[in-house]
Amino acid sequence: MSTFIKLLARNRLAIFGAAVLGVIILLIVVTPLLPLPDPDATATADRFKRPFSDGFILGTDHLGRDLLSRLLWGTQLSLAVGLAAALIAGTVGAAIGIVAGYFGGRIDNVIMRAIDMLMAFPYILLALAIVAALGPGLLNALYAVAAVNIPFFARNVRGVTVSIAHKEFVDAARLSGMGHIRILTTEILPNVLPVVIIAMSTTIGWMILETAGLSFLGLGSQPPQADLGSMLGEARAALITAPHTSIVPGMMILLIVMSVNLLGDGVRDALDPRLRSGALSRPMAATLVRRDETPPEEAETEAVLSLENLQTRFEVGSRIYRAVGGVSLAINPGECVGLIGESGSGKSVTALSVMGLVASPPGIITGGAVRLNGQDLIGAPYRRLRALRGDRVAYIFQDPLSTLHPLYRVGDQLTEAIRVHHRISRDAAHERAVKLLEDVRIPNARARIRSYPHELSGGMRQRVAIAMALANEPEVIIADEPTTALDVTVQAQILKLLDDLRRDRGVSILFITHDFGVVGQLCDRVAVMYAGRIVEEGTTAEVLDAPAHPYTKRLIACVPELGAGRRELHAIPGLPPAVDQLPHGCAFAPRCHKATGLCATSEIELTGTGRKVRCILPEEDVA
Amino acid sequence: MGGYILKRLVSAVPVLLGITVIVFAIMSLIPGDPATAILGSYATPENVEKLNRDLGLDKPLVQQYFIWIGNMLQGDFGRSFALNRPVLDEVLDRFSATLVLAGAAFILCAVLGIIAGVISAARQYGWADRAITVAVILGISIPSFFLGMMMILFFAVRLKWLPVSGMYAIYGGGDLPDLLRHLAMPAIALSLVATGVVARLSRAAMLEVLRQDFIRTARAKGVGEGRVIWGHALRAAMVSIIPVLGIQAGFVLSGAVYIEIVFQWPGVGRMLVDAILKRDLLLVQGGVVFVAACYVFFNIVVDVAQSLLDPRIRT
Amino acid sequence: MSLALETRDLTKTFDVGKRLMRPPKAQVHAVHPTSLNVENGETLGIVGESGCGKSTLARMLVGLLPPTSGTIEIEGLSGGSSPADFGRVIQYVFQDPVSSLNPRKTIRQILEAPLIHLHGMGRTERSARIDEIFDSVSLRPEFLDRYPHEFSGGQAQRIGIARALAANARILVLDEPVSALDVSVQAQVLNLLADLKDELGLTYLFISHDLAVVEAVSDRVAVLYFGAVVEEGRAENIFASPRHPYTRLLAESAPVVGRPIGGQAQGELPDPMNPPPGCAFASRCPRATDICRTDRPELRPIEGDQRAACHHPLDP
Ligand SMILES: Nc1ncnc2c1ncn2[C@@H]1O[C@H](COP(=O)(O)OP(=O)(O)OP(=O)(O)O)[C@@H](O)[C@H]1O
Numbered sequence A: 001m002s003t004f005i006k007l008l009a010r011n012r013l014a015i016f017g018a019a020v021l022g023v024i025i026l027l028i029v030v031t032p033l034l035p036l037p038d039p040d041a042t043a044t045a046d047r048f049k050r051p052f053s054d055g056f057i058l059g060t061d062h063l064g065r066d067l068l069s070r071l072l073w074g075t076q077l078s079l080a081v082g083l084a085a086a087l088i089a090g091t092v093g094a095a096i097g098i099v100a101g102y103f104g105g106r107i108d109n110v111i112m113r114a115i116d117m118l119m120a121f122p123y124i125l126l127a128l129a130i131v132a133a134l135g136p137g138l139l140n141a142l143y144a145v146a147a148v149n150i151p152f153f154a155r156n157v158r159g160v161t162v163s164i165a166h167k168e169f170v171d172a173a174r175l176s177g178m179g180h181i182r183i184l185t186t187e188i189l190p191n192v193l194p195v196v197i198i199a200m201s202t203t204i205g206w207m208i209l210e211t212a213g214l215s216f217l218g219l220g221s222q223p224p225q226a227d228l229g230s231m232l233g234e235a236r237a238a239l240i241t242a243p244h245t246s247i248v249p250g251m252m253i254l255l256i257v258m259s260v261n262l263l264g265d266g267v268r269d270a271l272d273p274r275l276r277s278g279a280l281s282r283p284m285a286a287t288l289v290r291r292d293e294t295p296p297e298e299a300e301t302e303a304v305l306s307l308e309n310l311q312t313r314f315e316v317g318s319r320i321y322r323a324v325g326g327v328s329l330a331i332n333p334g335e336c337v338g339l340i341g342e343s344g345s346g347k348s349v350t351a352l353s354v355m356g357l358v359a360s361p362p363g364i365i366t367g368g369a370v371r372l373n374g375q376d377l378i379g380a381p382y383r384r385l386r387a388l389r390g391d392r393v394a395y396i397f398q399d400p401l402s403t404l405h406p407l408y409r410v411g412d413q414l415t416e417a418i419r420v421h422h423r424i425s426r427d428a429a430h431e432r433a434v435k436l437l438e439d440v441r442i443p444n445a446r447a448r449i450r451s452y453p454h455e456l457s458g459g460m461r462q463r464v465a466i467a468m469a470l471a472n473e474p475e476v477i478i479a480d481e482p483t484t485a486l487d488v489t490v491q492a493q494i495l496k497l498l499d500d501l502r503r504d505r506g507v508s509i510l511f512i513t514h515d516f517g518v519v520g521q522l523c524d525r526v527a528v529m530y531a532g533r534i535v536e537e538g539t540t541a542e543v544l545d546a547p548a549h550p551y552t553k554r555l556i557a558c559v560p561e562l563g564a565g566r567r568e569l570h571a572i573p574g575l576p577p578a579v580d581q582l583p584h585g586c587a588f589a590p591r592c593h594k595a596t597g598l599c600a601t602s603e604i605e606l607t608g609t610g611r612k613v614r615c616i617l618p619e620e621d622v623a
Numbered sequence B: 001m002g003g004y005i006l007k008r009l010v011s012a013v014p015v016l017l018g019i020t021v022i023v024f025a026i027m028s029l030i031p032g033d034p035a036t037a038i039l040g041s042y043a044t045p046e047n048v049e050k051l052n053r054d055l056g057l058d059k060p061l062v063q064q065y066f067i068w069i070g071n072m073l074q075g076d077f078g079r080s081f082a083l084n085r086p087v088l089d090e091v092l093d094r095f096s097a098t099l100v101l102a103g104a105a106f107i108l109c110a111v112l113g114i115i116a117g118v119i120s121a122a123r124q125y126g127w128a129d130r131a132i133t134v135a136v137i138l139g140i141s142i143p144s145f146f147l148g149m150m151m152i153l154f155f156a157v158r159l160k161w162l163p164v165s166g167m168y169a170i171y172g173g174g175d176l177p178d179l180l181r182h183l184a185m186p187a188i189a190l191s192l193v194a195t196g197v198v199a200r201l202s203r204a205a206m207l208e209v210l211r212q213d214f215i216r217t218a219r220a221k222g223v224g225e226g227r228v229i230w231g232h233a234l235r236a237a238m239v240s241i242i243p244v245l246g247i248q249a250g251f252v253l254s255g256a257v258y259i260e261i262v263f264q265w266p267g268v269g270r271m272l273v274d275a276i277l278k279r280d281l282l283l284v285q286g287g288v289v290f291v292a293a294c295y296v297f298f299n300i301v302v303d304v305a306q307s308l309l310d311p312r313i314r315t
Numbered sequence C: 001m002s003l004a005l006e007t008r009d010l011t012k013t014f015d016v017g018k019r020l021m022r023p024p025k026a027q028v029h030a031v032h033p034t035s036l037n038v039e040n041g042e043t044l045g046i047v048g049e050s051g052c053g054k055s056t057l058a059r060m061l062v063g064l065l066p067p068t069s070g071t072i073e074i075e076g077l078s079g080g081s082s083p084a085d086f087g088r089v090i091q092y093v094f095q096d097p098v099s100s101l102n103p104r105k106t107i108r109q110i111l112e113a114p115l116i117h118l119h120g121m122g123r124t125e126r127s128a129r130i131d132e133i134f135d136s137v138s139l140r141p142e143f144l145d146r147y148p149h150e151f152s153g154g155q156a157q158r159i160g161i162a163r164a165l166a167a168n169a170r171i172l173v174l175d176e177p178v179s180a181l182d183v184s185v186q187a188q189v190l191n192l193l194a195d196l197k198d199e200l201g202l203t204y205l206f207i208s209h210d211l212a213v214v215e216a217v218s219d220r221v222a223v224l225y226f227g228a229v230v231e232e233g234r235a236e237n238i239f240a241s242p243r244h245p246y247t248r249l250l251a252e253s254a255p256v257v258g259r260p261i262g263g264q265a266q267g268e269l270p271d272p273m274n275p276p277p278g279c280a281f282a283s284r285c286p287r288a289t290d291i292c293r294t295d296r297p298e299l300r301p302i303e304g305d306q307r308a309a310c311h312h313p314l315d316p
């Protein structure tokens, strides 16, 4: 609750809306106490008085009635009616939606068909029909507006309820012996409520507008009683001669609806957890770079791709997540380097930093260099990055279903990859795409090229992604857990394919994974990451057979390996540190059984050449 | 594709039936003797007797419903006593005017809304985004009827750029430029709210899509930013924008009622309001069913457009 | 040893494309007739790839999903009809630890639910029991009044286990309990499960797609393919000397350091709406013959208590 208020208070537009609305509400609350003339008292002699004349602050209307008085009373009525309509529609709609969504099946089916019928009307037709049947009048207009909005709420709430009813905690509640009613009230309702509140707060303004509209048409409040809509409706005849009679109520409607909308949007943003973390910002075309130091001197290496002290962080609010805290890694031509680590250790961010693909905001590259054939790419102009992306350095990502565009045929996605870098004809590109699909051993490539991603199996999709990465014969392929989302039998096929391809084509691969078995089967060298840094590096055999860093050693020990039989596992106590509050010194110190006082105080360097380790008491001698 | 269209058409039948049931149910809420209520001040004995004969008002409700449906299927929507002419003729005349107005407004809101939304998302937090956001908030908060009245005051009365109201000039009008001059203000006033809603939802849809993995894939391939935004991202966002357009078409059609009154546009909305005030209930009933049916067919078009875009639903 | 759980010809069929008045368009056979025995105090591992029916089977065992046909007998009684009846004897630990906890309840409220609704305990009794359980999963008591989002995956999974223990059931169905966790945390949870089992004499059904994990924790293993058990045997034998070609493919596909990339069978799972008449593995099986494509093989003893559903089982 307090976070809700805090978030709301941070939203300037919402505060503005709340302030305006507050003033209006204050005014209508004190209206009965103000020395105002009777809003319905006519005085034909005083017709169409301009504002600020003869003691009429806002002037008079066509019957000489005081506009200020009518405005305030009318505002009161309009607000009350709009609010009532929203409450009725929200409550009834939410109840229907929850029942339909929770019970599902036939009940859901019948209710939702009925809702669909109601939504098949342009809303005003239904409202007009209801008013026509019940007769014009403010109360009937209220019913009409409420009734017309029920389907909207019902459908909205049903959708949310369905997704919540399928959550595992609802199953858990059933297994805890709870009945339907109790689950509905204690498990579902508290989780649906924010959605109902959001829907209401964002539609109250709309309902006020709609009831005003019906009154404007003469179907709502009946003379002499005034609400804002009917004031505007009556003033229309004198629009040209006495515009103030229209402008006064019109502006009031605008103010009310706008302030309610602003506040409602604020409430939505504060309640919607997706918006909370500021996550709904769009990643820019390339990661922001804010390098304080000039990049280190260029060293002569044979490496195709080398990262030198790369640092990438995320700035979310006041927190700084040092996802990559100075990573150096070189990949030689034709080499496959594994990058292994637990979730959150910064593997993906390292990989994405290479071509400036880290989402920004909030990501920022704050230091280091990424050299492709010796030339630094950090801070390179976007045009240069773009020209290299997919051409010299290509990516394969984890989940092929979400990384391929769902609405383009795989052939079009392949040819696009070729044509953004090479000026060749559509037909030539097509032929090349077929060839690529054959290269990744997709059977019947000429037919499959017309498929959409959802028509392919997971393994086939990943083959398409690999074909796309190969399209321009890049020097380096960065594969970010390309087999993690696949079943083991499919994983084996894909690994074999990658292994064959890299041997045939001599392409370098940076292979990211969390599976030692995969590294052991595929990679020449491996680097182990922990809390945003490389803690150990060496040839695969060296690192796996004789891990030097205590973390590597214990991590290998806690992963069961097939064929080793039933046994006790050697767990590592504790959790990896959060990268927004890294401990001083060695990040592994809180979990390390060898830790000494020195480990937590001094900065530990990655030492060694070729075989490297970041530890002052390594398990193996690496020098 | 043809199969999908056919399937959607067939599935419209129960919806149409449902619409007639709902309208019939609402109309049967009318208190008192139906014939007198329907006829109001036109309730002469002959009229009452004729109506009872045509609609079977003395029969049970279910039977009345089927008589009514049967009549409508034969093109007989009943007779407006206030206008003394068949309901269908009047509705058809008026509906074409509404179609011009609402159609123009719909195209405006779709095109401008999507463009504004995409720009706003692509330049998130830039000045264009801020300006569009403020405009959208104003747009969705201003009552269209009030906006229309203010436009008349400013553009027609003060600047005298455009005619105050009507669809054609009374003398010497009737050609296309004349229609466009009359159409400009009402179409803009009508489209404003919908433009705001479309812009806002397009922005949200684009922001959602731009964070998806396949956008990162496109960038990783080296696709240029213009193509990423207006190609990859917009195409995926259209999947959630198109249904919104379908809903907004309903709102535009609804808003037309106010705009037609403000600008004296001879459309079906104004006809309905007049009919309600005159208690010409057969005209209301017929008009509502007709327009709702047209909207159902429009939504089929929307669904077909959606299925053209999204191969995943084309089965 | 007595049987903790026994299923006989348990099947589940889902309707696809439900229609209001008419029969559904198609049916998916998620679980083919399955007969399983689990002895008291035993851990039965169930492995299979995604979509092979592991979770459907598990959900039927705890009463969250009514079986289409067949019977479940738990501790000698045929299970009740509602999840609450099941809940006292068999409990479930979910794959996604975070989404299995209601974000709007404190941990204490979550743990109290089974005590109140299944055992009707009073307040003081409850509080004592919760402290006891919480201690047994090695969590600090001050966590009890916090909300789920404040916990890491590993901690949340401990809470999920604590909830299952609170119901006082002797049998736990563990549905991929460590797949969502980091490797270093995985081992912590697996060890905790092993300790609890020894301490409380529990019986586990351990479901996973990770062969190595299953092998490390199970007494016996059942391999599921396309909704049916294709092989069953002792954990130490089943992957070391598989008798069913699919089990061998699985075992060879698992990446193991120092072994070349293996398991090269091509082909895909059959279409569940249109299952093949014979062996479901025939399209990928190197040993397939004509009979494999026409007759469905039954699960039958091959050697000792190792059983396989194959017309041409492998030699050891
Ligand atoms: N958009 C973001 N905003 C804020 N923090 C982020 C963002 N993306 C990543 N991080 C943080 O950066 C750190 C490193 O994340 P990264 O994705 O590189 O890990 P990983 O090693 O690839 O993990 P996994 O094995 O789960 O893929 C994590 O702590 C994560 O929370």
Ligand code: SF4
Binding pocket: A549, A550, A551, A586, A587, A588, A589, A590, A592, A593, A594, A595, A596, A599, A604, A614, A615, A616, A617, A618
């Ligand atoms: S530096 Fe110290 S704390 Fe860190 S891994 Fe080495 S021994 Fe452990």
Ligand code: SF4
Binding pocket: C244, C245, C246, C279, C280, C281, C282, C283, C285, C286, C287, C288, C289, C292, C297, C309, C310, C311, C312, C313
């Ligand atoms: S039954 Fe035939 S096809 Fe099936 S696994 Fe055995 S040998 Fe292979």
Ligand SMILES: [Mg+2]
Binding pocket: A347, A348, A349, A480, A481
């Ligand atoms: Mg990652």
